[in-house]
Amino acid sequence: MKRSTGTLYGVGVGPGDPELITLKALRILKSVPVVAWPAPLEGESLARTIASPHMRDGQIEIPIRMPIEAGVFPSGAVYDEAAKEIAHHLTAERDVAAICEGDPFFYGSFMYLFGRLADAYTIEVIPGITSLTAAAAVLGRPLAARNDTLAVVPAPLEEDALERRIADCDACVIIKVGQHLSKLRRVIDRLGLLNNSHYVEYATMVNQRTSPLSDIMVDSAPYFSIILIHKRGGAWQ
Amino acid sequence: MKRSTGTLYGVGVGPGDPELITLKALRILKSVPVVAWPAPLEGESLARTIASPHMRDGQIEIPIRMPIEAGVFPSGAVYDEAAKEIAHHLTAERDVAAICEGDPFFYGSFMYLFGRLADAYTIEVIPGITSLTAAAAVLGRPLAARNDTLAVVPAPLEEDALERRIADCDACVIIKVGQHLSKLRRVIDRLGLLNNSHYVEYATMVNQRTSPLSDIMVDSAPYFSIILIHKRGGAWQ
Numbered sequence: 001m002k003r004s005t006g007t008l009y010g011v012g013v014g015p016g017d018p019e020l021i022t023l024k025a026l027r028i029l030k031s032v033p034v035v036a037w038p039a040p041l042e043g044e045s046l047a048r049t050i051a052s053p054h055m056r057d058g059q060i061e062i063p064i065r066m067p068i069e070a071g072v073f074p075s076g077a078v079y080d081e082a083a084k085e086i087a088h089h090l091t092a093e094r095d096v097a098a099i100c101e102g103d104p105f106f107y108g109s110f111m112y113l114f115g116r117l118a119d120a121y122t123i124e125v126i127p128g129i130t131s132l133t134a135a136a137a138v139l140g141r142p143l144a145a146r147n148d149t150l151a152v153v154p155a156p157l158e159e160d161a162l163e164r165r166i167a168d169c170d171a172c173v174i175i176k177v178g179q180h181l182s183k184l185r186r187v188i189d190r191l192g193l194l195n196n197s198h199y200v201e202y203a204t205m206v207n208q209r210t211s212p213l214s215d216i217m218v219d220s221a222p223y224f225s226i227i228l229i230h231k232r233g234g235a236w237q
Numbered sequence: 238m239k240r241s242t243g244t245l246y247g248v249g250v251g252p253g254d255p256e257l258i259t260l261k262a263l264r265i266l267k268s269v270p271v272v273a274w275p276a277p278l279e280g281e282s283l284a285r286t287i288a289s290p291h292m293r294d295g296q297i298e299i300p301i302r303m304p305i306e307a308g309v310f311p312s313g314a315v316y317d318e319a320a321k322e323i324a325h326h327l328t329a330e331r332d333v334a335a336i337c338e339g340d341p342f343f344y345g346s347f348m349y350l351f352g353r354l355a356d357a358y359t360i361e362v363i364p365g366i367t368s369l370t371a372a373a374a375v376l377g378r379p380l381a382a383r384n385d386t387l388a389v390v391p392a393p394l395e396e397d398a399l400e401r402r403i404a405d406c407d408a409c410v411i412i413k414v415g416q417h418l419s420k421l422r423r424v425i426d427r428l429g430l431l432n433n434s435h436y437v438e439y440a441t442m443v444n445q446r447t448s449p450l451s452d453i454m455v456d457s458a459p460y461f462s463i464i465l466i467h468k469r470g471g472a473w474q
Contacts, residue, residue, distance in 0.1 A: 012370070017261070022366065024256035103366075105373040105380045114379065125374040129259065133249070133364040136342040140362065142351065143342045149402060150389040157384060165386060168405070 006090040008121050009097045010104035010114060012128020013050040016205035020129045021054065028097050028126060029054045034089045036062035036082060036098040038109045046224075047099045062086065064109075083116035090121050101224075103128040107154075107175065132173050134203040135226045139210055141198060144171045148232065155180035163187045172229040182219040184227060193229055201225035243327040245358050246334045247341035247351060249365015250287040253442035257366045258291065265363060266291045271326045271333040273299035273319060275346045283461075284336045299323065301346075320353035327358050338461075340365040344391075344412065369410050371440040372463045376447055378435060381408045385469065392417035400424045409466040419456040421464060430466055438462035
């Protein structure tokens, strides 16, 4: 049995718009004495920016800083250190909210804390709005309906794996587009799906941009960008 | 250009827990004069039950009743009629919130209204927490990490299509399990994935149930049930 300790909450704060946070995430954010947040090596934490209108003065904050560029995998040592600091608060019976963009269990950075702390501490995960449905909403284009199969495919995969997976589904969401944009355009064009593809960066944020993929001429995109491919656009009609 | 009319909001109210609604959905639910909700032919509307703590007296309500069992496709005539009633309010410059469980564009019933009204009226979609991430949260098991591919597969598919799709991904979410439970167990067992599979019904609701799939002995499940299959359980560690 786990000792009497604080609870670690993995809190999804959603895709960017601070209004797309849930009531439950809000309640927990306001109630905990300690908030941990991921951030790039320099500059602002997107998760903290989303959460900040809901945080209160005097909360202890634990920044978890590391490179977030595509292809650079999380540094184990940084998470070891953050997990140790969080464990210290939990052991002292202080609840901790570890926030992340989107959803903690959907490609979320929270997983690396979960992997280190789940055996010893009580953890509760508060799901968040994913970039998946946020992107569909801002495009005004349904993701999937009825018996459609939907694939979520990370852009860093090899070109042949991408091609096979995009070919074999009814709808496809490509995440972590970043520096892989020209490879993706090549694959999608080869499959004859360029006109079925839409691009979204920073969905629901102030700097959001949406466009048919065919209008995107650059070769690189922000890490937080997505391509949606619909093969059966009228499945819901 | 569209005429000056009310706006149709497609509002995702999340998976079941009324606290898993977003601030944005809440604001719109409280502000609109008209709320449309889907329901089975008889009995309560799940979406309305989730939303009801946030609704106010005097709102006009439009019930959209139809069979929701797996395999029964939405009745076009029912949606035609509902779209007509909603259009009447929009034309009179009254905003309408059409609510649905989960997310409007993720296998949501809102799509059938969207297909009928998007050409003539202004529509805004408010994304909601999907059953996908809600199920992962209540199981305490991450969905996907790093470069995992994730497949969303509707249970009504044919057995060979299910087998091929489950075999060819790192993580798989099977939705609309319902009456297809014994077929799914057969396929998953054949792929040697029974011990990688977890079952969730009514995620985040008061009657929620979670279990390893191997402990589920019945042959049929509620429509709102899900199976999560993880092949690389430790991808985040």
